[in-house]
Amino acid sequence: MLLTILSLTSFAVLTRIIVNPLSNVFQKQLAHRSADPLFIISSTYGFLMLACLIVWPQLRFVGLPSAFWQSIIVAGLLAMLGNVFLVKALHIGDLSVLGPINAYKSVVGLLIGIFLLNEIPGLWGLAGILLIVAGSYIVLIDWKQRTAFSWEVFQRPEVKMRLLALVFSAIDGAFLKKAILLSTPTIAFFYWCVFGFAFTLIWISLTLRRQWRQQTKLLFRQKFTFGGLFLAVGVSQMASNVALANMPVGYALALFQTSALISVLFGYQFFSEQGIVRKLIGAGIMVTGAILITVLG
Template sequence: MLWFLLSLLSALMWATADALTKRFFSDLNPYEMGMIRLLYLLPFLIPLLFIVSIPPLGAAFWAIVALLLPVEGAALFLYMNSIQSSPLSLTLPFLSFTPAFLILTGFLFLGELPNLWGAGGIILVVAGTYILNLNKKAEGAWGPFRAVLAERGSWMMLLVSLLYAYTSALGKAAILRSDPLFFGPFYIIALTLFLLPFLLLTKRVRIAALWRRPWQGMAVGGAAAVMLVSHYFAITMVQAAYMIAVKRLSPLFGVLYGGILFGEEEIGVRLAGVGMMISGVFLITLLG
């Protein structure tokens, strides 16, 4: 049962980090928001590298990391842009598309067909998206789908979900060539070192903005650190599919944060939509 509580904690802390980032740093640009998320994680993660053993790292590992970092950076800044520009309840639920995209990429590139459970899960995710966008402005049968394209943060997070399908597959390959407890902190540190010099040189990030609210930044970093640590402890206790399925409850917490902290509207309808999307994720992850 401990694995379940840790997985649930990981989901809650993921949504908490998003809510704190939106609450305290939405006045910055998305690049600065993303770097604050990474930089304030470092004080919590760097000590872990002195605790875990460093496994042998071959050429294949470094090649995978080189392919991962640019895409992960693009996903991070799209993610920040999404939660900055739109309600949490209309952005975070779209992360539920990542497992569906993994099935679709498996079909397109490997010819792998989903079983009935996987196909049913995809249908539930799409149906949940429809319910999520049911409102007075979404006129006609196709209105809720058009609303996704009209809401900047929604289609951005949908793109993030697609990028995460790519990074999830490659990330798994990197973990198999290293160690889960090592790869977590290493990857965040590597991503920070990869992005920060470029963003400073191109003046997309102002140093003063990064240190303007240190305590709020530490709160964001602390929530993200708890999310990562609980994730990796949980995944060592149970099959990865079960842990990931529970962690996919994160959008549910995000919708609740949207209603409680930001006064977002139509939370009841959006909870119904995200509930259906999460049900689809459970089918895909556990049975698909």
């Protein structure tokens, strides 16, 4: 039984590492084809919600504790905000840069632990922070310009939005984990979609009332890309839920950072982004730092 759980968890982690960067590829392609980031996320939530109702008619709608509803509502709101900011960042930035920046999620978790839980990092944790900063230096700096490092790189719009996205998703992970433990990965996935869809519809009603028809037409014109996105996000999130159900949040987030390396490769393959070797080295250093913080810090 234990071996079955371990093998299932390992498969879920591996699936998430590979598929999540692929979903970023579809999101970036759609954003470049005039799809609004908010509409991209809303349609993804809506499709996955409908798919759940069709495929899993045994989903529970009653009998869940109040703590579940509190956790999943917060998780849905934070996940929605994180995903919208992520797609906005992908629209104007390079996937091979924004993927590795996600390693800062471990730093965010460490800082939250210091201020909220009084968890002071050890030497490995501090070493991990230094590695992430060093790796981001390699990823973000354009060596052809031969300019010195400046913290102004973090003022770039795409970097600021990516950092906002990872802050929201880092906190979202903790609430989602609680919701999963109070139900099942499948039930938590379904309501993650339901509340994400509800929140995006409210946002759309306030900001995209004049554009939703145009965006809907674009969805049908780009149906294969949207379909690929829906499938990738569904598989990635379900794999994340299975992993979170069977291992600590920190360990799961650390392993998920390995996808930074795949993001760099996808950025080169699909969008001809440059500096592939430099970004792979930087991403590798950042991944190492994230693992040090989460596992040993």
